[in-house]
Amino acid sequence: xxxxxxxxxxxxxxxxxxxxxxxELAQITGISVTQISEYISNKRGMSLDNAATIAYVLxxxxxxxxxxxxxxxx
Numbered sequence: 001x002x003x004x005x006x007x008x009x010x011x012x013x014x015x016x017x018x019x020x021x022x023x024e025l026a027q028i029t030g031i032s033v034t035q036i037s038e039y040i041s042n043k044r045g046m047s048l049d050n051a052a053t054i055a056y057v058l059x060x061x062x063x064x065x066x067x068x069x070x071x072x073x074x
Contacts, residue, residue, distance in 0.1 A: 001072075001073050002070065003073070004068055004069070005068065005069045005071070006066045006068065007068060007069050008042060009040060009041075009042050009046075009065065010064065010066055011036070011039050012040045014060055018058055022036045022040060028057050029050075029057055031053070035050075
């Protein structure tokens with residue numbers, strides 16, 4: 001069995017790579033600035049829909065928005 005668990009949100013780094021502020025991301029996506037700030041500070045996890053939207057805007061993959069802990073067991 002493979003288990004993939006979300007760890008640290010990497011959105012801060014993805015935004016820096018694109019030279020985009022979280023306010024700009026909020027304006028483009030329609031996701032509130034507060035919600036994006038909560039993602040960045042790991043106070044809230046992204047829904048699949050929001051992660052897909054953010055990944056699309058940043059031209060990246062959903063997996064690139066988080067650091068992941070992957071466990072493989074039999």
